[in-house]
Amino acid sequence: MFPTTRRSVIAALASDDDDQRRRAFDTFVALYWKPLYKYLRVARDREVADAEDSTQAFLAKCFENGSLAAYDAGKASFRTFLRLLFDRFVANELKASSRQKRGGDLARLDFENAETEISREHDRGGSPEDYFQREWARSVFSLAVERLRAEADATRFALFETYDLDDANRATYRETGERFGISETAVTNGLAAMRRRFRAIVLDVLREATASEGEYRAEVRSLLGVDA
Amino acid sequence: MTWLSDNAVSHLREVAELPDFSHTRYRIKSEIARGGMGVVYEAEDVELRRRVAIKVLASDLASEHAAEHMRDEARTIAKLEHPGIVPLHDAGLLPDGRLWYAMKLVRGWRLDELNAPIAELLRVFLRICEAVSFAHANGIVHCDLKPENVMLGDFGEVLVMDWGVARETGASDATIAGTRGFMAPEQEQGAIVDASTDVFALGAMMRAILPSNLPRPLAAICAKASAPAKNDRYESVRALANDISNWLGDQPVSAYRDNVVERISRWVSRNRALVTIVLAYLIMRVIVILWVHR
Ligand SMILES: Nc1ncnc2c1ncn2[C@@H]1O[C@H](COP(=O)(O)OP(=O)(O)O)[C@@H](O)[C@H]1O
Numbered sequence: 001m002f003p004t005t006r007r008s009v010i011a012a013l014a015s016d017d018d019d020q021r022r023r024a025f026d027t028f029v030a031l032y033w034k035p036l037y038k039y040l041r042v043a044r045d046r047e048v049a050d051a052e053d054s055t056q057a058f059l060a061k062c063f064e065n066g067s068l069a070a071y072d073a074g075k076a077s078f079r080t081f082l083r084l085l086f087d088r089f090v091a092n093e094l095k096a097s098s099r100q101k102r103g104g105d106l107a108r109l110d111f112e113n114a115e116t117e118i119s120r121e122h123d124r125g126g127s128p129e130d131y132f133q134r135e136w137a138r139s140v141f142s143l144a145v146e147r148l149r150a151e152a153d154a155t156r157f158a159l160f161e162t163y164d165l166d167d168a169n170r171a172t173y174r175e176t177g178e179r180f181g182i183s184e185t186a187v188t189n190g191l192a193a194m195r196r197r198f199r200a201i202v203l204d205v206l207r208e209a210t211a212s213e214g215e216y217r218a219e220v221r222s223l224l225g226v227d228a
Numbered sequence: 229m230t231w232l233s234d235n236a237v238s239h240l241r242e243v244a245e246l247p248d249f250s251h252t253r254y255r256i257k258s259e260i261a262r263g264g265m266g267v268v269y270e271a272e273d274v275e276l277r278r279r280v281a282i283k284v285l286a287s288d289l290a291s292e293h294a295a296e297h298m299r300d301e302a303r304t305i306a307k308l309e310h311p312g313i314v315p316l317h318d319a320g321l322l323p324d325g326r327l328w329y330a331m332k333l334v335r336g337w338r339l340d341e342l343n344a345p346i347a348e349l350l351r352v353f354l355r356i357c358e359a360v361s362f363a364h365a366n367g368i369v370h371c372d373l374k375p376e377n378v379m380l381g382d383f384g385e386v387l388v389m390d391w392g393v394a395r396e397t398g399a400s401d402a403t404i405a406g407t408r409g410f411m412a413p414e415q416e417q418g419a420i421v422d423a424s425t426d427v428f429a430l431g432a433m434m435r436a437i438l439p440s441n442l443p444r445p446l447a448a449i450c451a452k453a454s455a456p457a458k459n460d461r462y463e464s465v466r467a468l469a470n471d472i473s474n475w476l477g478d479q480p481v482s483a484y485r486d487n488v489v490e491r492i493s494r495w496v497s498r499n500r501a502l503v504t505i506v507l508a509y510l511i512m513r514v515i516v517i518l519w520v521h522r
Contacts, residue, residue, distance in 0.1 A: 113229065123234050138232055141240050145230055164243055167235040192250040196323055199244040224245045 010078055010211040013068055025063050029109075030143055031209055033059060035135035036086055037114050043128035044090075052111050058089050073212040077219065083132050137223055140209065144201040152194065155180065159187065160194035247284045247322050254282060254330060263390070270333060273317075280317055281333040285326050301392045302329040304368060312359025314379070314387045334389075336382045339437060340375035346446075349437055350472055352378075355386040357430065357469040363388075364423040364465060367397050371421060373429035374410045375437055397422045410436075413456050427461045427468055428454045445475055448484035 009031075012024030033055060040051040061067055071081050123134060145165065149157055163176055171179070177187045206223065210216040232240070245267075249256055253275045260268045260281065271282045302319040309315070319329035339352070356378055360370060370391060377390040393405030400420045408416075412428035415421050431453025438446070449471050455461045462468040471481040478498040480486065486494070496503050 117231060120231065120233070134234075134237075137241075138237050141237055142229055142232055145232070145240075161230070164239060165230055165232065165236050167233055167239060188250060192248050195243045195246070196248050198240070202244050224241060 007208065008211050009208045010068065010071065013062070014066070021063075027208055028062070029059055031139055031205070032082065032136075033109050034114050034117070035132055035139050036082075037109075037111065038118060038135050039083070039086075039128065039132045040090065041114075041118055042124055043131040046090075048111070048115065052109075054090050054093060056109065057093065058086055061089065071211060073215055077215055078209070078211050079133070079136055079219075080129070083129065133222075140202065140205050140223065144198060144205050147201050147205075148194065148198050152197065156190045156194055159190045160198070163187075163191055164195070164198075247282075247326060247328065249282075249322070249328075251323065252320065254280065256282070263392075271330070273330070279333045280330045282328055282330045284322070284328045297392070299327060301394070302327075304391045304394045305329075305331070308363055308366060308368065308391070310359055310362045312355055312362070312386055312388055313391075314389050332387075334379045334381055334385070334387055336385070337380045338376055339378035339380060342380060342437070346438060346442075347476060350476055352380065352386055353430075353434060353437070354469055354472060356388060356433075357465050357472075359386075359388045360426055360430065361465040361469070363394070364397070364426070369395050369397055369399070369421050369423060370426050370429070371395055371415065372406050372410070373426055373433055374407050375433055395421055412454075412458075414458065423464060424458045424461050427465055430465065430468060431455075431461070443475075445481045445484040445486065449475065449481060452483035 007024075009024040009027045012020050013028060015021050015024070036058065037051055037055040040046040040054060041048070046054070068082075068085075071078060075081075076084075124131060148160070152160070159176065159180060162179070163170065173184050173187045173191075177184045180187070182190075202224070203220065206216060206219050210219050247256065247269075249271070253273055254271045255274060257270045257272055257279070260270050262268070263283075266283050266285045269282045269284065271280055272278070273280050299319075302316060305314065305316040306319075314334065315332045317330040317332070319327070321327055339356075342349070342352070344352075356373075360373065363370060368391075370388065370393075372390060372393045373388070377388065379385075379387045379389055381387065395401070398420055400418060406415050406429075410429045410432045412421075412425045415425050415428075431450050434453065435450045438450075442450070449468070452460065452471075453462055453468050462471070467482070471483055473479075474481045478494050480491075480494075
């Protein structure tokens with residue numbers, strides 16, 4: 001039903017197979033566009049229009065073959081590499097102020113949604129790097145939640161949504177069970193199954209988001225706080 | 229797309245990491261600690277209605293090597309049934325592939341947190357020696373003995389923990405595993421480890437838990453135990469323990485040749501009653517003689 005082993009999209013972006021590259025790029029964009037955009041807006045104080053243009057132009061450039069080839073997994077995480085590349089890209093873009101816009105054939109990015117997120121209460125502290133790291137983590141989890149939503153049984157997902165995603169009113173298992181008209185045991189089992197699956201999806205996403213085994217483990221450690 | 233607040237993200241982080249024990253008789257209650265190999269939780273055994281400690285291997289992505297390693301640890305502890313070694317209750321595999329094992333939940337202190345007079349520290353230390361000696365008799369070397377790996381129960385239990393890097397006597401791959409400062413030179417160099425590797429660690433451990441200005445014989449015991457050259461160390465943990473017992477009982481210790489004054493004073497302190505009687509007698513005699521010859 002779902003692919004068991006996910007490949008690194010970073011590796012796939014360098015592939016000769018256009019189809020494969022295209023799919024890898026979609027995932028890449030889904031994972032990174034929002035953290036990049038929010039990073040410009042919040043950590044680098046850029047205007048909306050500016051940030052939109054830069055994000056789009058940068059992503060389009062990433063799709064060009066070879067632009068991410070300079071990545072050396074031995075030196076830094078891909079996440080850090082990308083952020084630094086982005087910083088440099090934006091700085092050069094500023095210099096060449098008469099840049100031409102490259103729309104690429106990017107799927108439409110929902111900048112409005114990103115703006116809504118920016119207006120919400122969230123941690124803006126620490127260095128720009130910290131901010132990017134946190135937003136990236138949020139992006140990984142969001143993507144995993146959406147994938148879970150797409151594949152899971154609707155009732156079970158609703159259970160997961162009320163109990164694990166809505167931090168405003170976390171009810172007890174018994175209350176949750178009453179609300180859904182199921183037993184407490186069914187709540188326990190349903191939630192356990194969803195969490196187990198969620199965990200597996202997060203690991204999949206990280207597999208895709210990283211370039212090497214070592215980096216994968218490092219990201220799992222930093223994201224889930226567990227050692228590989 | 230669902231907005232995930234900071235709280236939701238950190239909650240999901242926990243949820244994604246939390247081991248799923250729903251298919252077992254254990255329910256996770258809280259996290260106790262994170263170690264190098266995994267996370268230790270306090271859990272409830274719902275069958276027996278008691279609390280246990282469960283260690284879960286850090287991750288399912290952990291290489292097969294690590295999983296095997298953890299299985300080895302569980303099997304090692306299972307084999308070592310001794311009052312001074314933390315007892316293993318159960319072991320298994322989580323649905324996500326992670327290994328876990330349940331053991332006695334120890335409530336109390338770690339040895340490095342204990343503050344006590346020398347004699348009491350040494351008595352605890354002797355109990356550690358008994359446990360380690362038992363492991364050696366079963367062909368197992370701990371390889372990571374240090375104060376942090378000994379727990380003291382509230383009711384006098386002394387338990388040697390963390391057999392995660394234990395090796396069979398004669399193995400030669402324990403290098404990475406040990407802790408600097410407690411690791412014998414042969415272990416650091418990746419040479420063969422055996423009982424005397426643990427003797428070294430025990431010597432270093434004694435030094436770590438005892439005050440720095442030790443009586444000379446005790447300092448000599450530490451030095452002999454953690455001598456760089458294997459041949460200069462005690463030949464066994466039992467020999468080390470004997471020397472400590474001797475010191476506690478005011479007997480000569482093999483690690484230290486004392487001078488005449490020390491020998492006399494030790495003899496005196498061991499025979500205090502006799503010495504007092506003889507002295508009293510002599511003083512009395514002197515008084516009588518002086519009185520008679522007045
Ligand atoms: N059976 C237990 N009961 C209570 N606490 C424990 C138990 N086992 C381990 N711990 C706690 O967990 C910590 C880490 O466990 P440890 O086995 O040393 O992990 P690691 O080998 O991965 O470093 C210990 O320092 C101790 O405080």
